[in-house]
Amino acid sequence: MNKTIKQGAWLFVIPVVVLVAFNALIPLMTVVNYSMQETFGDNVFFWEGLRWFEQVLNSERFHDSFVRQITFTAIILLIEVPLGIAIALCMPRKGFWVSVCLVLMALPLLIPWNVVGAMWNIFALPDIGLLGYTINAIGIEYNFTRQPFAAWFTTILMDVWHWTSLVVLLAYAGLSAIPDAYYQAAKIDGASRWAVFIWIQLPKMKRVLTIAILLRFMDSFMIYTEPFVLTGGGPGNTTTFLSIDLVKLALGQFDLGPAAAMSLIYFFIVLLICWVFYTLMMKNEQQ
Amino acid sequence: MAKITLKDIRHSYYSSPTADEDYAIKHIDTIFQNGGAYALLGPSGCGKTTLLSIISGLISPTSGNIWFDDENVTEVDTIHRHIAQVFQFPVIYDTMTVFDNLAFPLRNRGVSEADIQMRVQEVAEMLDLEEGINRRAASLTVDGKQKISLGRGVVREDVNVMMFDEPLTVIDQNLKWELRSKLKELHQKVDTTMIYVTHDQTEALTFADEVLVMYEGKVVQSGTPVELFEKPMHTFVGYFIGSPGMNVLPCQVKNGDVVFEDLNVLCSNQAAASSVSSGMSTELGIRPEFIRFADEGIPVNVRRVDDIGRHQLVHVEHGQHGIKMICPEEQPITEGSANIQFDPSRTYLYADGWLAENSNTT
Numbered sequence: 053m054n055k056t057i058k059q060g061a062w063l064f065v066i067p068v069v070v071l072v073a074f075n076a077l078i079p080l081m082t083v084v085n086y087s088m089q090e091t092f093g094d095n096v097f098f099w100e101g102l103r104w105f106e107q108v109l110n111s112e113r114f115h116d117s118f119v120r121q122i123t124f125t126a127i128i129l130l131i132e133v134p135l136g137i138a139i140a141l142c143m144p145r146k147g148f149w150v151s152v153c154l155v156l157m158a159l160p161l162l163i164p165w166n167v168v169g170a171m172w173n174i175f176a177l178p179d180i181g182l183l184g185y186t187i188n189a190i191g192i193e194y195n196f197t198r199q200p201f202a203a204w205f206t207t208i209l210m211d212v213w214h215w216t217s218l219v220v221l222l223a224y225a226g227l228s229a230i231p232d233a234y235y236q237a238a239k240i241d242g243a244s245r246w247a248v249f250i251w252i253q254l255p256k257m258k259r260v261l262t263i264a265i266l267l268r269f270m271d272s273f274m275i276y277t278e279p280f281v282l283t284g285g286g287p288g289n290t291t292t293f294l295s296i297d298l299v300k301l302a303l304g305q306f307d308l309g310p311a312a313a314m315s316l317i318y319f320f321i322v323l324l325i326c327w328v329f330y331t332l333m334m335k336n337e338q339q
Numbered sequence: 340m341a342k343i344t345l346k347d348i349r350h351s352y353y354s355s356p357t358a359d360e361d362y363a364i365k366h367i368d369t370i371f372q373n374g375g376a377y378a379l380l381g382p383s384g385c386g387k388t389t390l391l392s393i394i395s396g397l398i399s400p401t402s403g404n405i406w407f408d409d410e411n412v413t414e415v416d417t418i419h420r421h422i423a424q425v426f427q428f429p430v431i432y433d434t435m436t437v438f439d440n441l442a443f444p445l446r447n448r449g450v451s452e453a454d455i456q457m458r459v460q461e462v463a464e465m466l467d468l469e470e471g472i473n474r475r476a477a478s479l480t481v482d483g484k485q486k487i488s489l490g491r492g493v494v495r496e497d498v499n500v501m502m503f504d505e506p507l508t509v510i511d512q513n514l515k516w517e518l519r520s521k522l523k524e525l526h527q528k529v530d531t532t533m534i535y536v537t538h539d540q541t542e543a544l545t546f547a548d549e550v551l552v553m554y555e556g557k558v559v560q561s562g563t564p565v566e567l568f569e570k571p572m573h574t575f576v577g578y579f580i581g582s583p584g585m586n587v588l589p590c591q592v593k594n595g596d597v598v599f600e601d602l603n604v605l606c607s608n609q610a611a612a613s614s615v616s617s618g619m620s621t622e623l624g625i626r627p628e629f630i631r632f633a634d635e636g637i638p639v640n641v642r643r644v645d646d647i648g649r650h651q652l653v654h655v656e657h658g659q660h661g662i663k664m665i666c667p668e669e670q671p672i673t674e675g676s677a678n679i680q681f682d683p684s685r686t687y688l689y690a691d692g693w694l695a696e697n698s699n700t701t
Contacts, residue, residue, distance in 0.1 A: 236397050237430040239417040241491060242447035251432045251443075 086312035104313035114314065116289065117297040118321075124204075124293060125272045128211045132268060133261070135212070136219025140227055141253070143220075154224075157217045165214075169281025172210040176282075196283065200290035203283045207291055210278055215268060222264040226257035262333045266326060273322055294318055341407040341499040343371040343394065343532065348403035350389055356401065363389045364400070365556035371500070371534065373408075376526050378547035379536045382579070386556040387536045391502050394534070396420050407499050420499065425492040427505045429484035433477040437468055440476045441490045448495075462490045465521060481509050489518070493525060500532040507542065519546060540580050552576045568626075571687070572694045577624045583652065583663050586630075590623045590688070597688055599623055600658055602637055605683035611695040612688055619690040627652070629685035630664035632672075636680035644672050655679065 087104055089097040108114050143153050163171075178184040178195045183206075187194040196202040230252065238248045276295040279285065285292035285300070292300070298318065302311035350364040359365060364386045371377055379387045392398040394405060396417040404413045412420055423444075432440050441459045450458075463469045466486045471479075476487055485506065492501055503522070507515045523546060526533050535546050543550050544564040551561040552575070559573040560566075571577035577585030590599045595613045597604050604623060606612070615621060639655040639662065646652075651666045655677070664679065666672060688695045 231428070231430075233426045233428060233430050236392075236395075236417075236424070237426060237488070237491075239397065240395060240422065240424050241444040242418045243443070244447070247447065251435065255432070255434045 083312045083315055086308050087316055088309075090309050100309060104309045105317065108310055108314045108317060113297065114317075117292050117294050120290075120292065121273060121294045124208070124275070125269060127208055128215070128272050129265065129268055131208070131212050132216045132219050133265060136216050136264070137223050137257070137261075139216070139220045140223035141249075143224055145228070154221070157220050157224075160214050160217050161221075163214070165277040166281050168210065168214050169278040172206060172213075172278075173282050176206045198287055200287060203287060203291050207279050207282060210282060211272065211275070214278070215271070218267065219261075219264045222260040223257055226260035227253060230256045258333075258337075262330070266329065269329070270322060270326065273325075341532065342373045343500060344406040345369045345371075345390075345394075346404045346406065348390075348393060348400050348405070350386075350393060350398065350400045350403075362401070363556055364393070367403075367556075367558055369551065369558055369561070371532055373532055374530045375532055376523070376546060376548045377532075377534045378543035378550045379534060379553055380538065380540060380543040380550050380579070381553035382538055385553045387538075387553055388504055390553070391424065391504055391534065391536055394500065395422050395424050395502060421495075421497060422500050422502065423492040423495060423498045424502045425488050425504065425506045427508050429481060429488045429509065431476045431479075431484050431487050433475070435476055437463070437472045437474060437476050437479070437487060440487050441468075441494050444491055444495055458494055458496070462494045465493075465525070466490050466518075482511055482514055485509055486518070489522075493529075496529060498531060500534060502534045502536070504536045505538070506535075507537075515542075522546065540582075544580075552579065554579075569685070570694075571624065574622060574624055574689050574692050577626070577687075581626055581628075583627055585624045585626045586662050587689070588623045588625075588660055588662070590621050592621050592688070597621075597623065599637075600660070604681060604686060606686045606688045607684050608688055608695055608697070611697040614697055615688070615690045615695050621695075622689045622692075623681075624687045624689055625681045626685060627663045627665040629682040630662070631680050631682070632666070632670075633678050633680040636678040638676060639679055640676055641672060641674045644674070 088100055088102070090100050091097050139157075144150055160168075173181075175181045176184045176196050178188050184194055184196070193199075194202050196206040234252050234256075235248065238252060243251070274295055275293060276299070279291050279293060280296055280299075283291045285296045289297075295318075298311060298314055301307055301314060345367050348364055348367040349362055351362045353361050356362055367390065379390065381387050389398065393400050396412070396415060399413065404411055406412065407420065432443065435443070438459055441462055442455045445455045445458060459472075460469075463472055466489060468483070468486055468490060476484065479487070489503075489506060492503070507518060510518060519542065522533070522535075535543065537543050537546075548563065549561060550564060550567055551558045552567065552573075553559065554573065554575045560571065560576045567576055567580050571580070571585060574585070574587045578587060588599055590597055590604065592598070592612050592615050595609075597606050597609065597612055606623070637657055639657045641653060641655050642661075643654040644651055645654070646668075649668055651668060651670065651672065653664045653666055653672060655662050655664060662679070
């Protein structure tokens with residue numbers, strides 16, 4: 053069969069191309085441009101090739117913040133995903149309390165990120181903050197501006213408080229979509245509570261959990277505002293995650309070339325991990 | 340295996356039902372004999388599924404008791420009632436293989452692995468599931484998935500009752516016949532009580548020895564397919580069973596005579612006419628199969644003739660009342676005026692929907 057090809061159809065693609073060009077391609081290419089050159093202002097550029105990339109990839113500073121970043125993301129995923137599922141399982145299925153629970157769950161998600169950081173900063177202050185004061189009062193020395201462990205503990209607690217709700221809401225949506233017949237059949241088949249979770253609820257939640265993990269991975273991997281407001285990356289560099297480090301490099305030291313190279317590397321890491329994760333999940337699905 | 344007795348079952352989905360309309364199950368008093376094949380037949384929303392859920396213990400009735408043999412199981416939970424149930428839409432455990440799906444009810448009850456092998460093999464053979472038995476169940480078609488559901492229902496041999504809630508709705512037409520006869524075959528082999536819920540009369544009539552017709556939360560008639568066809572106890576049964584259903588025509592009772600539009604009509608339960616009290620609404624029921632053209636009788640106007648294969652379906656009109664009748668294929672029929680006659684032995688008088696009965700006899 054001969055298909056008639058109408059070249060005019062390309063016209064309809066133009067708006068999208070323009071939009072994508074302005075919000076993604078052009079900014080990205082600017083960064084690529086910076087990453088390969090050295091500038092001293094006045095629009096004077098010197099070609100540097102891949103030197104900045106080599107420098108960043110070989111720098112201990114980048115390695116350290118990368119390890120901190122991966123550790124942070126792994127910890128919050130390990131806490132937030134199981135906790136979110138557990139809370140979703142405990143939530144009522146119908147009645148008045150459903151909406152109450154949902155609103156309570158959604159509240160932390162509605163708070164602006166820098167406000168979350170400021171809230172937890174005050175909350176955790178050892179002398180006047182409720183949390184900090186209480187921990188010290190029960191005999192544990194706690195000061196997140198001085199102790200690295202306390203800083204990590206507070207940052208993780210803050211993230212768990214802020215974002216577990218997202219996992220809860222997604223898991224709850226997944227659970228609500230399971231038809232009653234599955235639970236009835238399981239009862240008739242004599243399945244235990246645990247078997248129902250493993251064979252019905254978890255498989256049915258797989259899609260939403262994939263989304264939840266992806267979202268939480270990306271957000272936590274690029275986290276900036278909250279730890280910046282809470283600890284400023286300190287004490288020392290102990291909570292300096294990749295994005296904080298990047299901002300220090302780009303705006304603090306004004307090393308535009310290395311900063312551009314670093315952001316491209318950063319971007320590719322996120323892209324790569326998401327792609328690997330998603331491919332694995334989808335492959336698993338097809339079997 | 341057990342005889343199932345339902346005593347005075349009423350069920351409402353409201354917490355404090357008052358009016359009769361609040362009840363999904365108005366009043367049911369029935370016995371399912373051990374080893375019988377029963378069908379629950381009725382339109383959507385008549386309480387069939389609710390009744391099944393009450394028997395399986397997924398719902399506890401608002402009032403009344405359920406007995407399995409001599410044991411009152413009203414308060415017993417689903418797992419201890421030892422029942423099997425298959426639902427309308429396939430329920431499978433996606434991440435398990437076909438084999439594990441079928442073995443699941445057995446494994447949960449601690450059956451030995453050797454026995455599981457044997458039983459699952461047997462069921463898989465019966466349902467043609469052997470091929471790809473080690474594949475993920477999620478990869479099957481809807482037909483295949485429903486076969487797995489059926490298989491999980493029949494894999495245990497020690498069940499008190501097997502219940503099927505419209506299990507063939509999603510199955511392909513050709514396969515429907517096959518699976519239905521498989522179920523029938525299975526019933527003859529294992530001798531377990533089976534209850535089959537459906538709104539399809541063909542399915543009910545081919546599967547069951549006894550059909551319970553449900554209507555608005557009540558069992559309006561139970562009996563063999565022939566009884567339901569020949570002597571409907573309620574106009575609903577007459578209308579619901581048969582294709583097309585029974586003609587139901589308004590009539591009056593005057594001095595023991597049944598009068599349809601100023602014409603006297605003879606009924607098989609004529610004697611009961613005198614015991615119909617004046618406030619009741621009375622109707623005539625006559626199946627299309629028992630109406631004939633005659634030289635004299637009820638004058639009608641022939642409106643349309645449909646060829647339905649081995650018969651002709653004739654639509655006639657008397658005044659504003661449409662009447663359907665079935666005539667042999669070869670009979671020539673012309674549109675226009677004609678006369679018809681009802682077979683008196685197949686014509687019934689109904690009062691308030693129910694077959695009129697002489698209060699003196701039973």
